[in-house]
Amino acid sequence: MNLDDLDDLADKYRQEAADAEVEVRVCMAASCQSSGAQPVYDALTAAGEATADAPGRKCRIKGVGCMGLCSAGPLVAVAGPEDGLNESVIYRDVTPDDAGEILTSAVDPKASPVARLHCPSDLPFFARQQRVVLEHSGIIDPNSFRGYVVVGGYSAMVRALTEMTPTDVIAEITTSGLRGRGGGGYPTGLKWSTVAKTPAEQKYVICNADEGDPGAFMDRAILESDPHRVLEGMAIAAYAIGANKGFVYVRAEYPLAVERLKTAIRKAKRSGFLGNHICDTEFNFDIEIRLGAGAFVCGEETALMASIEGGRGQPRPRPPYPAESGLWGHPTLINNVETFANIAPIIREGGDWFAAMGTERSKGTKVFALAGTIVNTGLIEVPMGTTLRDIIEVIGGGIPGGKAFKAVQTGGPSGGCVPEAHLDVAVDYDSLKTLGTMMGSGGMIVMDETASMVDVARYFMEFCMSESCGKCVPCRTGTWQMHSLLDRIARSRASRSDLTLLEELCEVVQATSLCGLGQTAPNPVLSTLRYFRDEYEQKLTTPSGH
Amino acid sequence: MPLPAPQANVRVVTLKIDGLDLSAREDETLIEVCRENKIPIPSLCWMEGLSIVGACRLCMVEVSGSNRLVAACSTRVAEGMEVQTNTEQLQRYRRTLVELLFAERNHVCSVCVSNGHCELQWLAQTCGVDHVRMPYRNAGYEVDSSHEMFRVDHNRCVLCTRCVRVCDEIEGAHTWDVMGRGSDCKVITDLARPWGDSSTCTSCGKCVQVCPTGALVKQGTSVGEMVKDQQFLPILARRRHLR
Numbered sequence: 001m002n003l004d005d006l007d008d009l010a011d012k013y014r015q016e017a018a019d020a021e022v023e024v025r026v027c028m029a030a031s032c033q034s035s036g037a038q039p040v041y042d043a044l045t046a047a048g049e050a051t052a053d054a055p056g057r058k059c060r061i062k063g064v065g066c067m068g069l070c071s072a073g074p075l076v077a078v079a080g081p082e083d084g085l086n087e088s089v090i091y092r093d094v095t096p097d098d099a100g101e102i103l104t105s106a107v108d109p110k111a112s113p114v115a116r117l118h119c120p121s122d123l124p125f126f127a128r129q130q131r132v133v134l135e136h137s138g139i140i141d142p143n144s145f146r147g148y149v150v151v152g153g154y155s156a157m158v159r160a161l162t163e164m165t166p167t168d169v170i171a172e173i174t175t176s177g178l179r180g181r182g183g184g185g186y187p188t189g190l191k192w193s194t195v196a197k198t199p200a201e202q203k204y205v206i207c208n209a210d211e212g213d214p215g216a217f218m219d220r221a222i223l224e225s226d227p228h229r230v231l232e233g234m235a236i237a238a239y240a241i242g243a244n245k246g247f248v249y250v251r252a253e254y255p256l257a258v259e260r261l262k263t264a265i266r267k268a269k270r271s272g273f274l275g276n277h278i279c280d281t282e283f284n285f286d287i288e289i290r291l292g293a294g295a296f297v298c299g300e301e302t303a304l305m306a307s308i309e310g311g312r313g314q315p316r317p318r319p320p321y322p323a324e325s326g327l328w329g330h331p332t333l334i335n336n337v338e339t340f341a342n343i344a345p346i347i348r349e350g351g352d353w354f355a356a357m358g359t360e361r362s363k364g365t366k367v368f369a370l371a372g373t374i375v376n377t378g379l380i381e382v383p384m385g386t387t388l389r390d391i392i393e394v395i396g397g398g399i400p401g402g403k404a405f406k407a408v409q410t411g412g413p414s415g416g417c418v419p420e421a422h423l424d425v426a427v428d429y430d431s432l433k434t435l436g437t438m439m440g441s442g443g444m445i446v447m448d449e450t451a452s453m454v455d456v457a458r459y460f461m462e463f464c465m466s467e468s469c470g471k472c473v474p475c476r477t478g479t480w481q482m483h484s485l486l487d488r489i490a491r492s493r494a495s496r497s498d499l500t501l502l503e504e505l506c507e508v509v510q511a512t513s514l515c516g517l518g519q520t521a522p523n524p525v526l527s528t529l530r531y532f533r534d535e536y537e538q539k540l541t542t543p544s545g546h
Numbered sequence: 547m548p549l550p551a552p553q554a555n556v557r558v559v560t561l562k563i564d565g566l567d568l569s570a571r572e573d574e575t576l577i578e579v580c581r582e583n584k585i586p587i588p589s590l591c592w593m594e595g596l597s598i599v600g601a602c603r604l605c606m607v608e609v610s611g612s613n614r615l616v617a618a619c620s621t622r623v624a625e626g627m628e629v630q631t632n633t634e635q636l637q638r639y640r641r642t643l644v645e646l647l648f649a650e651r652n653h654v655c656s657v658c659v660s661n662g663h664c665e666l667q668w669l670a671q672t673c674g675v676d677h678v679r680m681p682y683r684n685a686g687y688e689v690d691s692s693h694e695m696f697r698v699d700h701n702r703c704v705l706c707t708r709c710v711r712v713c714d715e716i717e718g719a720h721t722w723d724v725m726g727r728g729s730d731c732k733v734i735t736d737l738a739r740p741w742g743d744s745s746t747c748t749s750c751g752k753c754v755q756v757c758p759t760g761a762l763v764k765q766g767t768s769v770g771e772m773v774k775d776q777q778f779l780p781i782l783a784r785r786r787h788l789r
Contacts, residue, residue: 295727312724317600317620470705470724470731472601477646480729481680501679508642511615512603 001272001279002162006155013146017081020060022106024048025077025088027138028063029224030256031217031378032073036095040074043096047103056107065225067138069125070378077138078106078113085138086126092119124394125376130357132365133341134381137225142260145267148228154273156347157232160239161281164347169240170196173343175351177363182208182299182336183411183440184516185362185429191333194323195241198331203243205234205285206327206334208304209250209257212296213412214463215371216443219337221379222367223250223257226341227264231274231287233340236347238285241333246285249304251292261289296467300515301334303469314469315515336441338367358384362428366439370396372446373403389423392446403448407531411440413460413467414520416527417453436527438520453532454539457525458486464521475518478509482525492539499536503529561627576618576629577605587631588640588669590647590758591706592619593776595783597715599707604640604669607631615639640673649680650729651687652701653759659772660760666704683729690735692742695765696754698733703761705731709753716782721747733761752778 026032026041044061060081067075067085072092079088091102091114098117105111121127131137140147148154160169174189195203207230211219223230234246250258265287268274276284290308297303298313305327307313326332342364346354355363362384368391370377375397382391392398392408399405407417416437418425425431429439447456465479485502488494506522513519529536557572563585570579575598580587590602598620605618610628618631630636647653647666655661669675687700710722710733721744725734735741754762755774763772 297727317598317617466728468728470726470728471599472603473643473646473704474603476705476729476731477650477683480683481646481649484681504642505680508639512606512639512643514600514603514617 001158003155003158006149006158006279010149010152013150017060017146017150019058020081021057022059023079023081024059024061024102024106025064025079025138026061027065027067027073027075027077028142029066029221030254031066031070032075033256035073037074039096040076040094040099043099044076044103047099051103051107054107057109059103059107062141063143064139065137065142066134066221066379068129068134068379069119069376071376072119072378075119075138076102076117078102079139084135085131086121088121089113090119090121090126091117093117125378125380125397128390128395129381130365130383131381132345132354132357133222133229133338133367134225134379135345136229137221140226142225142227143263145228145264145271148226152348153228153344154232156344157235157239157273158279160236160347161279161283166196166240166242169236169347172347172351173240176342176346176354177351177358177361178339178342178346178354179362179429180336181338181342181366181441183414183438185439188335188339191323191335192237192240194321195243195331195333198324200331202245202330203241204327204330204332205238205241205243205246206301206304206308206322206332207234207246207248207337207340208299208301208334209248209254209337210292210299210304211254211337211441212251212299212467213414213441213443214460215369215409215445216412216441217369218367218379218442220254220257221369222337222341223254224260227257227261228268229344230261230337230340231264231268233343234287235274235278235285236343237333237335237340239283241331243333244284244286246287247290247308247327248287249290249292249298249308252294258289258291265289295469296463297469297515297517300517303515304334305332312469314471315517317514338442359426359428361430366427366442368442368444370444370446372408372444373399373448373451374446375400384428385426387424387426388418391427391444392423396446399446399448401448403450406447406449406451407453407456408447409437409445409456409460409524410443411438411520411523412443412445413463414438414516414523415440416523417447417456417531419531421531436530437523452490453528453535454486454490457528458483458490460524461486461521464517468517468521472512472514472518474509475513475515475521478505478513478518479521481505482509482522486525489536489539492541494540495542496540499540559623559625559627561623561625561629563629564631570623572623574623576607576616576621576623579623580618580631585631586672587618588644588673589619590665590669590704591708593708593711593756593779595716595779596708596711596756599711602643602704602706604643606636606639608633608636637673641675644670644673644675645678645680647704648675648678649682651683651685651703658702658760659763659767659769660702660774661769663773664760665758685729687732690741691765692740693744693747693749693765694742695749696741696751697763697765698735698741699761699763700732701761702759703733704759705733706758707733708756708758709733709762712752712756712779716779716786717748717750717752719746719748719750722753755779 077088179185322332600620608630
C-alpha cells in the first residue's frame, strides 16, 4: 500500500459516511461521562431516530473524544462533517432533556443555536489554542478506525514505510526539535538515534501511559480521544529504530482509555496497519497492552520495565540506560503518550513546520491540564512559550469567585509552584527550571489566595511518601521524616531547628536518591520555601522562656 | 543477576581516587577499586558476590565533570576519571543517611544480640553519628521465631535486601522477598508466611550470615557468639560464576 492507495481508502470511507450533512458530537471522554454524557448521548440517539424522516438536514449522532472544557461538561458540538472545533456550535452543561431542542436546531440550517446552552466557540479558551496533538480530539470517534483514516490518519506511517528510510525518519524528528513530553524534556531525535544505533537482534518500543501526577490528565484524554494516533507514532518509532514489538504501559485506573486502546489495536490489526507485513511492506510491528497496578513509581522508566517483565516495580540504577539495555536486556525506546502523539504530524508536515512553533529550545505545542481553582478546568494545547498569565487568566478564565491568584503548581509532585510575580514567564522546559519548578507532564494546579502553601507542600510530600517504592534509604525514610516535619509545621508545633532540619533533609534526599521520584520529591518544599518562606516562618513556635 | 563474565579483552584504565593514581579493569566498579586499594567508602547493600541494587546510597561519591553524585557500587570506572570519596558534603550526607536508618526502625544496640558485630553500628561510628536529630518512627514490627534455627526481627531490618539476593542468587531457593512499599516495606519468607512454615527454605543460614544487623540471627546465641562469617560468599559466588 502506498499513499495513493491510502487516499483512495480514505475517500471510500468518506463516501460511505456522506449521507449525513451535519454531525452532533457528544464528548464521551471520561470527564464528560462522569458528568452524565452517556444519558445525553442516548437521548440524542433516541431523538435522532424519532426524527429520522423529518424534513431538514440529515444528522448523525457521534460519540467523540475530549473537547477540552471539562468544567462545562457534558459538551455537545454541532458541526459539518469536515468542521473542526472552532467552526462548531458548542453546547455546555447539556442534559438529556435538551436533546430534542439541540436536534431541532441542528437539522434546520436556518435555525439559530439554542441560546440557553450555547458556549461560543470564539471564547479565548477555544480561540487561543493551537491544536496539534489534539487536532482530532473531540472531532473523530475514537472507536472508529475509519474515522481516523478519513482525517488523514496513518498517512504518516505509510509515508515513512514506503518513502523514507529509518535514518530519514530520525532526521525529521531531530529537525523538529521535539523533546520528551513526559517531563524530562530529553531530545526525542537523540533518543531514537541512540536506540537505532545500538546493534541488537531484538528491540522494543514502550509507550509510557502511566500518568500519575495529581491533577494531570493529558495522556488519558489523548488515549480516550485519538488512540490510533499513539499507535501510529509508536509504529513509526519502531520502524525508525528497528523494533518489532511494542508495549503500552497504561495504568489500570484508566479503564476507558484501556478499552479504546484495545479496540484501536484490534481494528488496526484487522485492517493490516499493525501486525505482520504492515501495509504490504516488510515491516512487522505488534503492540500489547500492559496494565499498571497502581504504583506512581512505575512511571519511572526502569521501574516500568521491571513491571512489564513481571517483577516488582522498582527502579534500578542507570546507566545502563534503556536505550542500551532495557526490557529483558534488549535496547528499548521509551516515550510518553504525548511524545508519540506528536510524531504523525511531524512526519506528515515536516520537521521544519514543527520547529517553527515554540521557543528557541522547546519546539512545538504542549498540552496542559488545568485544574484547581480556575474557571475553565480542562485540557488545553498551546505553543511552547505562551506565558503562564495567558494560560491562566485568558484561556483558563482566571480565578472564580473574585478571589486573587496565589500560585500555580506545575510538574505535580516533582515540580514546584510559580507565584504571581513570575506569571509572565514564557513556558518552556528551561524557563520553568530557572524558576525552581519543571514542565513535568503538563498538569497545572491553580491555587487562590486561600491556599496555605505549607499544606500544599505537605500534600505533595504525603503523596511521595506513600508512592515511594521503599528501595533506597533517602526516599523511603527521608520522605517520611520530611512529611512528619511538614505536618508539625502545618500544625504550628515546630521550631526553627525543625525548619533547618527540613531544609537539610531536602538537600540530602535530592542529592542521593536513586530515581527521579526521590530526587524531585523535595521540589514542592524547596519551591514553596523559596517564594512563600514567610508562611513557614509564621507557623514556627518560639521555645518557651525566650 | 550473575556477575559479568571475565573477558579476555578487557582494557585496563587509570583513574584518580582521592588524589591517588590507580589502575583498574574497565569492567570494575568504583567501589571494587576502592575496596581493593583500602579506600574506605561506607556501604550497606553492596556485598562482593551479590548483584548490585544501589539502595543504601551510602557509597555516593563525587565525580569531576558530573553535576550529580554517583553511587560507587553502580558506577563503572573510566579512563581519566577523577573521584572524591570523602568531601565534607559527602560526610554530611552519609551521616544524615545513617541517622535516617536509625530513626526508621528500632535500633537499640544495648539490647541487641549483634551489639559489637553490627555493620550499622560500625557505620554510625565511622560516619560520626553521635546522636540522631530526627524523631524515631517507633512503628512496631513483629519478631518471627518460628524457624527452628534462625530468627528474624523486622525491627532491626534496614531493607538492604542482602538476604533476598543471597537466597536467590547463591543458594537458589528464593525464599526471601520484599513486600509493601515505602516505609511499610518488609522482607518476607515465601508468601509472607511464618519462616518456620516455609517450604522453600533450605535452612542453609546464608541469609543470617550476610545480614548486616541483628535482624537475622541464630536462635539461642549470646552477644559474644553471634559473629557473622561472610567469607564464604566471594568463594561461592566465584565458583557458581565459573560454572
